[in-house]
Amino acid sequence: MNAHRRPLMDRTLPLLAEGYAWLPNRMRDSPDSVVRTRLLGRPALAVRGPEAVRFFYDEAHVRRHGAIPEPVLDTLFGQGAVHTLDGKSHRARKEFFLPLLAPDGVAGLTEHVTAAWDDAVRTWSERPRVVLFDEAGLVLTRGVCRWAGLPSADADAEPLARDLIAMVDGFATAGPRHWRGRRARGRQEARLARLIEEVRSGTVAAPADSVLDRVSRHGDTAREPLDARTAAVELLNVLRPTAAVSWFVAFAAHALHRWPAHRERLRSGDDAFATAFAHEVRRFYPFAPFLGGRTVTDLTWHGESVPAGGILLLDVYGQNHDEKLWGDPYAFRPQRFLDRPPDPDELIPQGGGDPRTGHRCPGERITVGLLEALAIRLARLDHEVPEQDLTIPLGRVPTRPRSGFEITGVRAP
Numbered sequence: 427m428n429a430h431r432r433p434l435m436d437r438t439l440p441l442l443a444e445g446y447a448w449l450p451n452r453m454r455d456s457p458d459s460v461v462r463t464r465l466l467g468r469p470a471l472a473v474r475g476p477e478a479v480r481f482f483y484d485e486a487h488v489r490r491h492g493a494i495p496e497p498v499l500d501t502l503f504g505q506g507a508v509h510t511l512d513g514k515s516h517r518a519r520k521e522f523f524l525p526l527l528a529p530d531g532v533a534g535l536t537e538h539v540t541a542a543w544d545d546a547v548r549t550w551s552e553r554p555r556v557v558l559f560d561e562a563g564l565v566l567t568r569g570v571c572r573w574a575g576l577p578s579a580d581a582d583a584e585p586l587a588r589d590l591i592a593m594v595d596g597f598a599t600a601g602p603r604h605w606r607g608r609r610a611r612g613r614q615e616a617r618l619a620r621l622i623e624e625v626r627s628g629t630v631a632a633p634a635d636s637v638l639d640r641v642s643r644h645g646d647t648a649r650e651p652l653d654a655r656t657a658a659v660e661l662l663n664v665l666r667p668t669a670a671v672s673w674f675v676a677f678a679a680h681a682l683h684r685w686p687a688h689r690e691r692l693r694s695g696d697d698a699f700a701t702a703f704a705h706e707v708r709r710f711y712p713f714a715p716f717l718g719g720r721t722v723t724d725l726t727w728h729g730e731s732v733p734a735g736g737i738l739l740l741d742v743y744g745q746n747h748d749e750k751l752w753g754d755p756y757a758f759r760p761q762r763f764l765d766r767p768p769d770p771d772e773l774i775p776q777g778g779g780d781p782r783t784g785h786r787c788p789g790e791r792i793t794v795g796l797l798e799a800l801a802i803r804l805a806r807l808d809h810e811v812p813e814q815d816l817t818i819p820l821g822r823v824p825t826r827p828r829s830g831f832e833i834t835g836v837r838a839p
């Protein structure tokens with residue numbers, strides 16, 4: 427019997443142990459970048475490469491409803507979130523997120539976040555040491571809350587930032603981090619659902635066309651407003667991933683520390699280089715390991731099959747480090763994106779395909795815009811990096827430098 431045809435052991439436990447390396451380890455023996463496996467008790471097929479991205483994002487192949495495990499919904503995305511919808515209902519919900527793709531959306535948010543960063547830096551200089559990951563989470567939360575039109579944005583920022591980070595940090599583990607993430611989500615969904623009801627009843631005013639105003643009015647396919655809890659879930663789907671850019675800020679600091687030569691070009695305010703640097707941080711450092719959906723029909727990819735009702739996985743981390751696509755993929759080289767802008771189905775840290783019609787992240791431009799602005803500020807920040815544990819464990823999802831990236835001796839500009 428061909429080894430690939432034998433009944434497959436379920437790979438859920440190795441996945442939890444190996445983290446980011448789980449799929450790439452298995453892909454290594456597959457010249458066609460396809461792996462048959464089992465996950466969550468179902469047959470699964472994992473694919474990678476730009477062609478595979480188009481295969482994965484074809485709605486005739488994959489649906490998202492019922493694809494995301496409950497523990498991930500109860501921490502990361504929220505029950506009933508846009509991530510779980512298909513077809514017409516997905517597109518109706520996605521309309522709420524599409525203004526995020528517009529250049530003025532990016533610029534407005536970036537201005538709020540950089541103002542919050544500049545304020546924060548003045549306080550860092552009064553402290554003996556600062557954990558950059560935590561501080562970036564707070565700065566991003568302050569900025570996004572002000573921009574989204576939330577009342578008492580500044581007063582609520584600290585506990586909210588902690589909760590938003592906990593929701594992301596706890597989605598892929600069964601331990602205490604997971605329970606912290608669930609409690610954080612429960613708390614914030616309830617609080618924001620109350621706020622949305624107050625906006626609807628007129629007790630609280632939301633600035634016209636702000637995210638808070640739009641989510642309070644947004645309707646589904648029948649044009650009925652979302653129930654307040656679902657509206658809170660989608661409001662959190664703007665706030666939470668914006669706070670999560672703190673993972674990339676910590677990685678950007680790590681990159682500048684390891685490869686200080688990039689600092690000069692960023693410090694000079696070279697915009698094209700800042701964009702290339704932001705793309706390389708998103709490609710090089712691990713964040714989303716893979717994406718998955720339920721197969722609508724029997725599917726075959728490069729000779730390997732998965733039946734209807736199985737799982738199709740897109741190997742995100744593996745694709746972003748695929749030698750065939752990147753050449754020397756484990757070298758951190760922003761210049762690769764100066765030579766040519768990224769092909770949207772090759773560079774997929776935030777999903778592939780078209781964000782308007784498919785599930786690709788609608789916050790990708792925002793993420794790049796924030797990273798460009800904050801990487802320049804980081805490069806200009808007068809500080810020291812003390813001795814600390816900067817390892818980035820690949821078995822932890824999501825991972826980050828173990829120390830959170832501590833800095834000392836910050837001198838305010």
Ligand code: HEM
Nearest residue numbers: 508509663664667668670671713714776777785786787789
């Ligand atoms: C830390 C940076 C970010 C990362 C790594 C990231 C990553 C991703 C990934 C991998 C997906 C799934 C794509 C798919 O299912 O095919 C996604 C979807 C999504 N992201 Fe992001 N994202 C980030 C920032 C943002 C920001 C800043 C926002 C909004 C302000 C945002 C909002 C969303 C939403 C609403 C979806 C669901 C889209 C859908 O299902 O149609 N993300 N993101």
